[in-house]
Amino acid sequence: MQYIDFFRTATGLPSSPYPYQEQLACQNWPDIISIPTGMGKTAAVILAWLYKRYMDVPDTPRRLVYCLPMRVLVEQTSQNASAWLENVNAAGYFFKDQQPGVHVLMGGDISGTWDICPEKPQILIGTQDQLLSRALNRGYGMSRFRWPVHFGLLNNDCLWVMDEVQLMGEGLATTAQLQAFRDSMGTFLPTRSIWMSATLRPDWLETVDFAATVDSLKILEMSDEDRASDAFKKRVYASKPLEKALFDAVETKKAAACIIESHQPGSRTLAVVNTVQRAQSLYREIKARSPDADTVLIHSRFRSQDRAGAIKSMLAEPGSAGTICVATQVIEAGVDTSSATLYTELAPWPSMVQRFGRCNRHGHEKQPKVIWADMDLSKKGAARPYDAKDLEESRRQLETITPDVQPANIPPPNTTPTYQHVIRRKDLIELFDTTPDLAGGDIDVSRFIRDTNEMDVQVFWRNLAGENPSPDEPAPNREELCRVPVAALKQNRDWPIWRWDHLDRQWARIYSNNEIYPGLTLMFDTANGGYSKELGWTGDKKDIPDVIPLPAQGEEGNDDDPYAISEWISLARHTDDVAETVNFFCKNIPINDGTFGKALNLASRWHDAGKAHSVFQRALCNGDQAPSGSETWGKAAVDNISYERKGFRHELASAIAMLENGLPDLAAYLAVAHHGKVRLSIRSLPHEQYPSDPEIRFARGIWDGDVLPEADLGGGVMLPETTMDLSYMSLGEDQKGPSWLSRVISLTDNPDIGPLRLSFLEAILRVADWRASKKRQKNNE
Numbered sequence: 001m002q003y004i005d006f007f008r009t010a011t012g013l014p015s016s017p018y019p020y021q022e023q024l025a026c027q028n029w030p031d032i033i034s035i036p037t038g039m040g041k042t043a044a045v046i047l048a049w050l051y052k053r054y055m056d057v058p059d060t061p062r063r064l065v066y067c068l069p070m071r072v073l074v075e076q077t078s079q080n081a082s083a084w085l086e087n088v089n090a091a092g093y094f095f096k097d098q099q100p101g102v103h104v105l106m107g108g109d110i111s112g113t114w115d116i117c118p119e120k121p122q123i124l125i126g127t128q129d130q131l132l133s134r135a136l137n138r139g140y141g142m143s144r145f146r147w148p149v150h151f152g153l154l155n156n157d158c159l160w161v162m163d164e165v166q167l168m169g170e171g172l173a174t175t176a177q178l179q180a181f182r183d184s185m186g187t188f189l190p191t192r193s194i195w196m197s198a199t200l201r202p203d204w205l206e207t208v209d210f211a212a213t214v215d216s217l218k219i220l221e222m223s224d225e226d227r228a229s230d231a232f233k234k235r236v237y238a239s240k241p242l243e244k245a246l247f248d249a250v251e252t253k254k255a256a257a258c259i260i261e262s263h264q265p266g267s268r269t270l271a272v273v274n275t276v277q278r279a280q281s282l283y284r285e286i287k288a289r290s291p292d293a294d295t296v297l298i299h300s301r302f303r304s305q306d307r308a309g310a311i312k313s314m315l316a317e318p319g320s321a322g323t324i325c326v327a328t329q330v331i332e333a334g335v336d337t338s339s340a341t342l343y344t345e346l347a348p349w350p351s352m353v354q355r356f357g358r359c360n361r362h363g364h365e366k367q368p369k370v371i372w373a374d375m376d377l378s379k380k381g382a383a384r385p386y387d388a389k390d391l392e393e394s395r396r397q398l399e400t401i402t403p404d405v406q407p408a409n410i411p412p413p414n415t416t417p418t419y420q421h422v423i424r425r426k427d428l429i430e431l432f433d434t435t436p437d438l439a440g441g442d443i444d445v446s447r448f449i450r451d452t453n454e455m456d457v458q459v460f461w462r463n464l465a466g467e468n469p470s471p472d473e474p475a476p477n478r479e480e481l482c483r484v485p486v487a488a489l490k491q492n493r494d495w496p497i498w499r500w501d502h503l504d505r506q507w508a509r510i511y512s513n514n515e516i517y518p519g520l521t522l523m524f525d526t527a528n529g530g531y532s533k534e535l536g537w538t539g540d541k542k543d544i545p546d547v548i549p550l551p552a553q554g555e556e557g558n559d560d561d562p563y564a565i566s567e568w569i570s571l572a573r574h575t576d577d578v579a580e581t582v583n584f585f586c587k588n589i590p591i592n593d594g595t596f597g598k599a600l601n602l603a604s605r606w607h608d609a610g611k612a613h614s615v616f617q618r619a620l621c622n623g624d625q626a627p628s629g630s631e632t633w634g635k636a637a638v639d640n641i642s643y644e645r646k647g648f649r650h651e652l653a654s655a656i657a658m659l660e661n662g663l664p665d666l667a668a669y670l671a672v673a674h675h676g677k678v679r680l681s682i683r684s685l686p687h688e689q690y691p692s693d694p695e696i697r698f699a700r701g702i703w704d705g706d707v708l709p710e711a712d713l714g715g716g717v718m719l720p721e722t723t724m725d726l727s728y729m730s731l732g733e734d735q736k737g738p739s740w741l742s743r744v745i746s747l748t749d750n751p752d753i754g755p756l757r758l759s760f761l762e763a764i765l766r767v768a769d770w771r772a773s774k775k776r777q778k779n780n781e
Contacts, residue, residue: 006051009091010084011043018232019225024048029159031217033196036407037357038235038336039222041196045161046081046123050088053121056096059190061159062118062589066125067132067175069167071106071300071483072311072330077163078104078125085123097121097588105130115149116774118767119588124154128162128171129449129456133519135178136423137431137759138445140519141458141481144502145676147434152763155182155756157189157589165197165204166350166413167329169451173207173419180209181428185754188596188761189589198357199350199413207422236407238363240342240356242370244398249345249373250382252278256285259324259343262369263293267340268314269324272355274345274385276301276328280535283326292321299328301537303482303548331358340365345373348390349397350413356405370405372398385451390415421447432748432755435681446518455518456483459537461545464525469498471506476521480548484537486518491539495530498523504687567637568627569776571611572714574634577772578765579604579715585764595666595752596761602663603670603765608634609719610653612711615701619643632711635773647688648701652678657708657722659736665743666753670765680744682729697726 003025007017017025021040024030025048035041045066052060066081068074082102089099098121103114105126114122124131133140134150142150155178165172172195179193195205206214226232247254255271259282263269273279276299283297296313314325315337329347331337332354338361347355352372360368374395377388393415402409427448436442446455460480462473489497490513499515499522501508507523510516524530531545532538569577582604586597610616612632620626620636655672659665673679677700684690684699697704706724713719728740738746748755 001055003051006054006088006093007047009093010047010050010088012083012087017047018044018229019223020044020220021048023223024220025051028218029192029194030220031192031194032200032202032219033194034200034219034221035196035198036222036232036236037198037354038361039226039232042077042080042163043084045194045196047084049123049159050085050100053097053100054088054093054095061157061190061192062097062121063153063158064121064123065131065154065158065160066123067128067160067162068126069128069164069169069171070330071127072298072307073164074104074106074125074127075308075311076336078102081123081125095121105134115146115153115763116767116770118153118764119585128168129519132171132174132178132449133445136174136428136445136448137434138442138519141521143676144434144442148673148676148679148759149763149766151432152756152759152761156187156191156760158191160191160193161196162193163196164354165195166199166354167332169417170419170421170447171449172204172417173422174448176205176207176210177423178428180207180213181425182756183213184209184425185756186751188591188757199353201413201416203416206416207419209425234363235361238360238365238368238406240359240368240370240405242372242398242401242403242405245343245371245373247373249273249375250278252281252285255282255343255373256289258371259341260286260289260291262341262343262371263291263322263324264340264367265293265322266318266320267322267365268318268338269293269322269341269343270331270337270339270358271324271326271343272331272345272347272358273326273328274347276536278345279326279328280538283535286324286326291324294319294321294323296323296325297327297535298325298331299536300330300483303479303531303536303545305479305548306533306536336361338362338365340368342368342370343373344370346375346391346395346398348386349394349415351386352394352398353410353413356410357407420451423448429748429755432759433680434676435679435683444517449518455486457486457489457516457518457520457522458482459484459489459522459524459530461524461526461531461547463547464527466525466527468509469507469523473507473523474550475500476523477548477550480550481521482531482537486516488537488539489516489522495528496525567635567776568633569635570712571608571632571634572712574714574772574776575605575608576714577775578607578768581768581771581775582765585768589764591761591764596757599664599666599670600761600765602658602667603674604768605713605715605717606658606663606667606719607654607671607674607765607769608650609657609671609708609711609713610650610655610702612708612719613648613650613653613702613706614709615643615645615648616650619648632709635776643701645689645701647685649675649678651675652682652700652702653706653708653724655740656702656724656726656728657719659728660722660725661720666747666758666761669744669747669758670761673762674766674769676766680741682726682740697729699726699729702726 003022021044024044049064100121102123135154137147137151139147139150162175182191202214259271279299286295296310298310339359342359344355359370375382383391458481460476497510498507529541529544530539532543582600591597619641620633651672655668658668682699691703704726708722710721711719727736747753
């Protein structure tokens, strides 16, 4: 199969790929793709990965992780990828290891199915917030107990592609550091990174642990053959006359008048400003002047349906009066739109280059024009959200450049970003542990993901009528969510706000600003306002949002186990199902039959041995709901399970039983971690029931001296009667050997295992458990 045929089938176009696109598909992966904007970088990398998977090219990672700095880029990229894949499927191209799927991960739109298919090739397209937080084991907008699954899957067997890296800020340094850690710590199957931009310089990637690699990075650029094409010439030499506005960017009334006067009937005018607040003010001013043109507002503080409607209006063919679109930085990269007139505020030079690319993008406009507005940087906060030095350098470029900003005239950026927060190996090791501190807090990774002035939470509204939400209030649907800056939210602290507490399984009221940090998903009462369908997040109590109707259940639910409710299944039958699924994964991923394969198989057989505990069996059979007989049950057809010992965790009993019966630490770790609630730390919780004898150790509902009765674990394996010994939770070493923490640290420090491989094995067992439970669900399709 020739790539040219595959490319034409996928795109549905008769045109041939650019030579660099064919080179990408038919040769080894580069590390950097430096190609001018508008020349098909997105199609190049996605179709190259699809082609290599179709041709079964060795060492082509199973997951393509496409990381973008803005959600508007994610929406368009996912639409394109889905269309290309649909064309490939319709043409009858059958992949060796199942057809790939396209999944979206961005705030308010998180695919809930990709992680249950680790053996399947997948295209994961998301924002840097969602993807990097998961790669750091602190996934935004998801159950904390599922963090390790995404951590394992996103750091193993992946091709990470960072697009529009000039907009990534601190996140760019994190992507370089993560690749350095994968190279040094080792991964399960090849995992590599590609950085893409029209303005990228290799020295942007010179972080402390990746710097030694930068000089050897392979760069893919346009060849002479690429540059000779008519399409390249039309874009690179597309005229874009530049003029400076005679007013300051903050003078909204003058800016609105200039935009309306410059607008050409029947065309699209794009006005790009630096802050959401200024975009809203400019939009209001233009609307107040009642131009005949359709007026659209686009920024990052909309709910998904409202934002999608605005983007659709912007991309629509302008009517006779034309369209005026007011936008923030969300429009400056990756969105395939063009304008006859572009108005822009002063921004850093790489951003200005991207904005220029939104004017006369295809070289078809008859009277294109670019207007830029300066600003007084001596005023406090005038440069926000940027650094004043970057704006001063950009101004210098604008004042010395030729009066036409066609791509051929634009000099490359000559600045190197300064990173304030660079993640180190020690940080990643600490992040491997998901146990909250004694105050219930977690390590904040937001500083490694975005610049500190760009940190967001997600909020949604419910009709609560001034009451506290009940524990049964569903998790939010993706259409409900709106991104809000942490700083803006803290200004509205007189509003009642709630978050889901995964430990107490209820909505918890937030009383202090210290409890608000990036990545949270928070509930508001509709009566408190704060959102306008036309303007997005305003924080104004007068703006009462519409309530979006909910489906029967939220997108992901408030718990971590999506397939917990099932029919009555014996422990032996369930472990047979899990072992069968693990064997399937070992064969199809594949996972060798050595240390890793043996540990997974042992863990699959023993992971639920702790369910033989009398506390678990009594909880399942409470109310005489169990079928008759003396079976040891593994799953129950009951909606809620309540334990007589609050906080009881059967998987801790499983791991202790494995150690007491001489099974290896690796298998015991995989078993104890298979719900994500007990991993590195064994400690009691404040709300636990404790033994009457203060000398008896206890943790997570397991007491020293508890006895697991003999039980059938399936596959001819019997759990012998085993006494629980919690000496493993003590520090140091005793007659039982090292403590539990020491055993896990020895696994993460082992160069043949390490934290990234360990997390991948952990994810495989957890997913196998999910799949086995799903298999026995009554309504499973």
